[in-house]
Amino acid sequence: MPLLEAKREYLEQHVTSASPVELIHLLYQSGVQAVEEAVVALHGGDILNRGRAVTKAIEILSELQASLRHDGQGEYASTLNGLYAYMQQQLMRAHRESSAPLLAEVSRLLNTLLDGWTQAFRNDSTRDEPATTPASHDGDEATMSGNPYSWQACPSSDNRCWQF
Helix, strand or coil, rough: HHHHHHHHHHHHHHHHHCCHHHHHHHHHHHHHHHHHHHHHHHCCCCCHHHHHHHEEEHHHHHHHHHHCCCCCCCHHHHHHHHHHHHHHHHHHHHHHCCHHHHHHHHHHHHHHHHHHHHHHHHHHHHHCCCCCCCEEEECHHHHHCCCCCCCCCCCCCCCCCCCC
């Protein structure tokens, strides 16, 4: 168990020190991983773990939906919101019907989003200007005009509510 605890501590520190762009990247990565776990459980006949993995993926998509900014980036936010809702429906249907093709479809969509976000993440990290973080964000939404996600994803004191 010490290895599992060390991994959890590492992940917790990584999440609490991550920028908003990094947090979205982590959510996409975790969503892809959860769907992959559901596929493995489906092929192994493990209904309980398939359900857990599907639930985790749905919760991650819910977190992504909750963090969308509808001001200034309404068109992008609306499109992503619809896509996330579609993926959630497909995940529920995949679990109900024990469907590998539906899980594969969600995996493909999440991987496409992850690839795009990875490129955006790389572009953001190569800028000369320092990255804006929730602690240093002064309320000027123009600083992240290309980002359809919200700085204020949850009301917690540290502005972090993503859980893995």
